[in-house]
Amino acid sequence: SHSPWDGRPIVLVGLMGVGKSTVGRRLAGRLRLPFVDADHAIEEAAGMTVAEIFEQFGEPYFRDGERRVIARLMDGKAKVIATGGGAFVNEETRALILDQATAIWLTAHPDVLAERVGRRDTRPLLRGKNPRQVLADLARVRDPIYAQAHIHIVSQRGPHEATVTAILRAIG
Numbered sequence: 786s787h788s789p790w791d792g793r794p795i796v797l798v799g800l801m802g803v804g805k806s807t808v809g810r811r812l813a814g815r816l817r818l819p820f821v822d823a824d825h826a827i828e829e830a831a832g833m834t835v836a837e838i839f840e841q842f843g844e845p846y847f848r849d850g851e852r853r854v855i856a857r858l859m860d861g862k863a864k865v866i867a868t869g870g871g872a873f874v875n876e877e878t879r880a881l882i883l884d885q886a887t888a889i890w891l892t893a894h895p896d897v898l899a900e901r902v903g904r905r906d907t908r909p910l911l912r913g914k915n916p917r918q919v920l921a922d923l924a925r926v927r928d929p930i931y932a933q934a935h936i937h938i939v940s941q942r943g944p945h946e947a948t949v950t951a952i953l954r955a956i957g
């Protein structure tokens with residue numbers, strides 16, 4: 786249903802907890818490509834954590850920085866990029882990614898997402914809330930948008946290696 790990968794940046798999109806960073810890092814290793822975690826790149830550029838940026842400047846400011854960082858990464862060079870869950874939802878950022886990269890949407894069962902986000906409490910959108918509820922609400926709004934990605938990969942419960950292999954097969 787899609788043509789083989791053409792050497793553009795590979796961009797992983799999808800909800801918090803789906804494993805974009807872990808899968809992205811391993812995928813890059815298998816392809817011997819650089820890996821960039823967009824949230825980390827934003828934190829480096831800002832000298833603050835994502836949570837601090839949300840807290841001090843608000844989400845719209847974060848989204849703008851996110852868009853600029855991702856735009857800078859769209860330089861035509863082969864690499865693997867893990868994005869924060871909201872990046873692809875932003876219209877401008879999404880247009881950039883769809884135009885200049887191969888976008889891969891990772892999905893997983895809501896139980897798997899909830900379990901994974903439970904391991905870390907640094908995410909501003911989940912703080913003080915029921916993660917399962919927030920993720921369900923986000924999925925309802927975001928899934929039709931994520932579905933615009935070029936490739937959809939369902940991440941199974943268990944080791945991320947299976948997801949990496951599924952991606953390699955899909956882009957091969």
Ligand code: S3P
Nearest residue numbers: 800801802824869870871908909
């Ligand atoms: C967000 C996801 C986070 C981070 C920020 C907002 C979102 O990234 O960018 O907290 O809107 O879904 P992860 O998907 O890596 O958790």
